[in-house]
Amino acid sequence: MKITRLGNTFAALAGGVDVRHPLCAAEVDAIEHALAQEGVLVFRAMPMNDDQQQALIERFGPPSEVKLEELKTAKSAHPHFFDVSTVEDDGGKLDPNSARGMYLRANLLWHTDGSQAQPPIRLTALSARRLPAVPPDTEYADMRAAYDALSAARKAEIDGMKVEHSIFYSRSKMGMKVADWAEDAFKKRPPVVHPLVRTNPLTGRKSLYLASHASHIIGLPVDTGRALIEELTEHATQRCFVYAHKWAPDDLVMWDDRWTMHRATPYDGDDARVLRWSGVLELEPV
Numbered sequence: 001m002k003i004t005r006l007g008n009t010f011a012a013l014a015g016g017v018d019v020r021h022p023l024c025a026a027e028v029d030a031i032e033h034a035l036a037q038e039g040v041l042v043f044r045a046m047p048m049n050d051d052q053q054q055a056l057i058e059r060f061g062p063p064s065e066v067k068l069e070e071l072k073t074a075k076s077a078h079p080h081f082f083d084v085s086t087v088e089d090d091g092g093k094l095d096p097n098s099a100r101g102m103y104l105r106a107n108l109l110w111h112t113d114g115s116q117a118q119p120p121i122r123l124t125a126l127s128a129r130r131l132p133a134v135p136p137d138t139e140y141a142d143m144r145a146a147y148d149a150l151s152a153a154r155k156a157e158i159d160g161m162k163v164e165h166s167i168f169y170s171r172s173k174m175g176m177k178v179a180d181w182a183e184d185a186f187k188k189r190p191p192v193v194h195p196l197v198r199t200n201p202l203t204g205r206k207s208l209y210l211a212s213h214a215s216h217i218i219g220l221p222v223d224t225g226r227a228l229i230e231e232l233t234e235h236a237t238q239r240c241f242v243y244a245h246k247w248a249p250d251d252l253v254m255w256d257d258r259w260t261m262h263r264a265t266p267y268d269g270d271d272a273r274v275l276r277w278s279g280v281l282e283l284e285p286v
């Protein structure tokens with residue numbers, strides 16, 4: 001596998017490996033190490049079907065299940081995938097005020113996939129299935145560089161802090177209300193607690209673990225904890241920490257959710273944008 005840094009960013013192009021074919025152990029290992037170093041890996045020209053995407057993610061661990069009925073359509077009713085899509089199954093534009101529309105709109109907020117779950121998602125694989133002529137970027141932020149740039153006092157203060165994450169918190173920021181969710185949604189997605197600072201087992205480097213789902217800090221007044229989360233998020237998403245991915249047709253982008261955050265950028269065009277999303281879970285609670 002050939003790793004080429006994408007400009008002056010932390011992300012990289014991964015060449016010389018065809019992720020549509022069964023990966024051998026050495027290839028899986030190389031990708032794991034590249035993700036631990038580079039965080040975001042772009043595999044170009046990988047037109048992919050669902051079976052290939054499923055086989056790929058299964059090489060890295062248990063696939064994340066999509067439990068929320070709000071996200072599924074007849075076409076995307078796959079247990080492990082959902083479509084980050086601007087269209088309905090019939091090709092018509094997705095209603096931005098439908099439950100799916102609102103749910104997906106929250107991708108505009110800086111987030112980490114699956115931090116609202118326990119165990120959380122470790123890796124995401126996103127396959128571009130249809131892109132408009134001028135696709136919107138997806139932006140990624142390096143939570144490791146952001147941690148390194150904190151003052152020693154700040155690091156000492158936040159090491160050991162625990163944060164409550166909830167899908168209902170991130171979605172309420174985009175105007176979703178209780179009535180917009182299926183009745184059992186709350187039971188299926190109870191809030192979870194994760195450390196604010198994580199250490200990558202392969203590199204030993206520390207990083208911030210933040211997300212739009214991060215609601216408050218355990219043991220601090222809600223407002224105080226929320227203000228700290230917001231301050232750290234602003235710090236961590238300064239342009240110097242960000243890689244903006246420019247999508248090309250048939251891109252497959254894999255990223256490490258342990259030490260990156262990402263967000264969608266606005267797109268309101270009529271041309272369909274469809275990306276097939278899949279995630280790999282951590283083996284243990286975090």
Ligand code: OGA
Nearest residue numbers: 084107138263264265277
């Ligand atoms: C995702 C996501 C952003 C985008 O697929 O997890 O946040 O640009 N996507 O679609």
Ligand code: MN
Nearest residue numbers: 107111112113
């Ligand atoms: Mn996401």
